[in-house]
Amino acid sequence: MPSSNHCSYCDAGMRISKLTCEECGLGHEGDFFTPRLYRLEPEEQQFVELFVVASGSLKQMAAALGVSYPTVRNRLDRLIETLKAEQHIDEARKETILKDIEAGRIRPKHGMRMIEAI
Numbered sequence: 001m002p003s004s005n006h007c008s009y010c011d012a013g014m015r016i017s018k019l020t021c022e023e024c025g026l027g028h029e030g031d032f033f034t035p036r037l038y039r040l041e042p043e044e045q046q047f048v049e050l051f052v053v054a055s056g057s058l059k060q061m062a063a064a065l066g067v068s069y070p071t072v073r074n075r076l077d078r079l080i081e082t083l084k085a086e087q088h089i090d091e092a093r094k095e096t097i098l099k100d101i102e103a104g105r106i107r108p109k110h111g112m113r114m115i116e117a118i
Helices: 044-055 058-065 071-101 107-115
Strands: 017-020 029-032
Touching: 044 058, 044 071, 058 071, 071 107
Parallel strands: none
Antiparallel strands: 017 029
16 A cells, blocks of 8 residues: 555545455555545644554553654644545535435435445
């Protein structure tokens, strides 16, 4: 996986378009929704990982990162805002899919699978 979730040429967001089985090589191509955590910047992903490993202890995180508690708290607050924004994006995607189902542009069964994947 690339070190960033942004295009190295134009900086637009990257999306997953192919999945391949590590064992047999079977592949699926399509337009797959990416999980919210994947859409975070690599540093933010590392912060989330450290948060989980530290059992949510900001004090432990501050010690591990060599920064002050308020610095960790500020980073967490920014991350929370980023994730809330991503949640809103996903909700808008769901609404668009529902409208496409209602308009007949997407079959209901396919649309529901798309919504479940978000």
